[in-house]
Amino acid sequence: MTNQRKLHIKSYGCQMNVYDAQRMVDTLAPEGFVETANAEDADLVILNTCHIREKAAEKVYSELGRLRLAKDEAARAGRDMRIAVAGCVAQAEGGEIVRRAPVVDVVVGPQSYHHLPQLLEKARREGRAIETEFPVEDKFSALPAPKPAAIRARGVSSFVTVQEGCDKFCTFCVVPYTRGMEVSRPVARIVDDVQRLADNGVREITLIGQNVNAFHGEDENGKPSSLGRLLHRLAAVPGIARLRYSTSHPCDVDDALIEAHRDIPAVMPFVHLPVQSGSDRILAAMNRRHSAADYLRTVERFRKAREEIAFSSDFIVGFPGETEDDFSATLALVAQIGYAGAYSFKYSPRPGTPAAEMRETVTTATMDERLARLQELIDGQQAAFNAAAIGTTVAVLFERAARNPGQIVGRTAYLQPAHVMASADIIGQVLPVAVESLERYSLLGTLAAPSAPLSRAVPPVMTTGA
Numbered sequence: 028m029t030n031q032r033k034l035h036i037k038s039y040g041c042q043m044n045v046y047d048a049q050r051m052v053d054t055l056a057p058e059g060f061v062e063t064a065n066a067e068d069a070d071l072v073i074l075n076t077c078h079i080r081e082k083a084a085e086k087v088y089s090e091l092g093r094l095r096l097a098k099d100e101a102a103r104a105g106r107d108m109r110i111a112v113a114g115c116v117a118q119a120e121g122g123e124i125v126r127r128a129p130v131v132d133v134v135v136g137p138q139s140y141h142h143l144p145q146l147l148e149k150a151r152r153e154g155r156a157i158e159t160e161f162p163v164e165d166k167f168s169a170l171p172a173p174k175p176a177a178i179r180a181r182g183v184s185s186f187v188t189v190q191e192g193c194d195k196f197c198t199f200c201v202v203p204y205t206r207g208m209e210v211s212r213p214v215a216r217i218v219d220d221v222q223r224l225a226d227n228g229v230r231e232i233t234l235i236g237q238n239v240n241a242f243h244g245e246d247e248n249g250k251p252s253s254l255g256r257l258l259h260r261l262a263a264v265p266g267i268a269r270l271r272y273s274t275s276h277p278c279d280v281d282d283a284l285i286e287a288h289r290d291i292p293a294v295m296p297f298v299h300l301p302v303q304s305g306s307d308r309i310l311a312a313m314n315r316r317h318s319a320a321d322y323l324r325t326v327e328r329f330r331k332a333r334e335e336i337a338f339s340s341d342f343i344v345g346f347p348g349e350t351e352d353d354f355s356a357t358l359a360l361v362a363q364i365g366y367a368g369a370y371s372f373k374y375s376p377r378p379g380t381p382a383a384e385m386r387e388t389v390t391t392a393t394m395d396e397r398l399a400r401l402q403e404l405i406d407g408q409q410a411a412f413n414a415a416a417i418g419t420t421v422a423v424l425f426e427r428a429a430r431n432p433g434q435i436v437g438r439t440a441y442l443q444p445a446h447v448m449a450s451a452d453i454i455g456q457v458l459p460v461a462v463e464s465l466e467r468y469s470l471l472g473t474l475a476a477p478s479a480p481l482s483r484a485v486p487p488v489m490t491t492g493a
């Protein structure tokens with residue numbers, strides 16, 4: 028039997044990294060690794076890094092400084108602690124990490140983490156740090172399937188990667204350089220994964236990919252499938268109650284995807300559709316390949332197909348060259364759409380991207396001021412959207428016991444947390460909840476009769492505030 032060893036993974040960034048961290052756990056489980064919450068106790072620490080935020084690499088180096096002390100301490104206690112850096116900073120920095128932080132044993136990019144056991148063994152055997160290049164083979168076919176116990180421990184909602192990488196080359200983004208060109212997984216493999224998850228109690232699947240609706244994985248007839256067709260196929264898997272997908276590019280919304288929202292009740296009426304800016308001039312500078320009017324038309328197509336659909340988005344404030352008029356166009360677009368929520372960030376340059384070379388920078392003070400105005404508008408819309416749920420009956424997928432004793436928490440179709448007093452038997456079920464009040468972002472209510480009709484929550488469309 029393999030000796031048990033402790034594994035600590037610290038994951039930063041997006042859903043894809045959360046999913047990758049789980050798959051690293053699955054990859055290392057046959058080697059005897061079990062997860063621990065404490066880096067200090069671990070035999071292997073993995074920093075699963077993200078390159079999206081500002082100074083991402085510097086943050087990794089300062090974390091590695093702290094881990095050096097833990098590694099020294101472990102050595103004094105006679106333990107051999109190993110340290111690996113994975114994720115997008117690993118891909119972007121490569122050998123530089125090994126040079127600047129000799130404490131690191133393995134550097135592994137997002138396409139290669141299925142090789143972790145071999146890389147760790149190679150580092151041990153050769154007594155030197157090992158780094159990987161982009162591989163040519165398919166990572167997904169090499170990854171071991173998660174064990175039923177691991178699936179059950181992760182709860183009723185699960186991510187499944189359907190594609191990775193991106194060919195869009197938005198001028199601010201590192202993804203095409205760190206995750207590579209767009210690659211889609213075959214439909215049959217995705218169906219197998221979803222079937223296995225459903226067999227072990229998962230009720231909700233979120234299909235993930237950097238540009239998920241560019242999905243074109245090969246179907247059973249050897250033809251490229253669309254995301255819409257994939258959703259149809261997955262809705263037929265017994266036990267799957269809810270389907271979501273993230274993150275979409277407006278240009279890749281096709282009729283099949285819109286029709287999936289119209290025809291498949293399991294496809295949730297909530298779409299994360301980043302627009303980044305409402306100004307055509309800035310959208311062109313970002314190489315987003317669509318105008319504000321194109322985006323609005325896409326939103327209308329969704330709404331026509333399913334009236335209760337709601338949207339969230341991403342915004343970048345202060346992109347190089349953004350004028351007050353450009354920013355006003357963003358506020359106008361937000362006011363016109365009426366979002367259920369959105370993420371907004373100040374622009375910060377990513378080394379190696381075209382936008383990092385743009386000279387017309389916006390001052391920090393201006394960015395701060397614009398970000399505050401945008402967030403105020405979005406927060407108002409989100410608050411109105413949540414408040415509109417009070418007095419309605421909504422479907423909730425119950426996920427786990429809440430912190431308050433006796434309370435169970437779940438999520439609505441729009442990912443709003445919803446709390447009720449109930450027994451833990453309801454975990455894993457989709458049940459109607461009569462919403463009575465709102466506590467910050469959480470809905471509070473009581474279980475309604477299983478046959479209670481659901482209300483249609485139509486998102487508020489705000490026409491002022493820009």
Ligand code: SF4
Nearest residue numbers: 193195196197200202
């Ligand atoms: S579509 Fe998304 S992932 Fe692709 S380059 Fe643009 S921002 Fe990056």
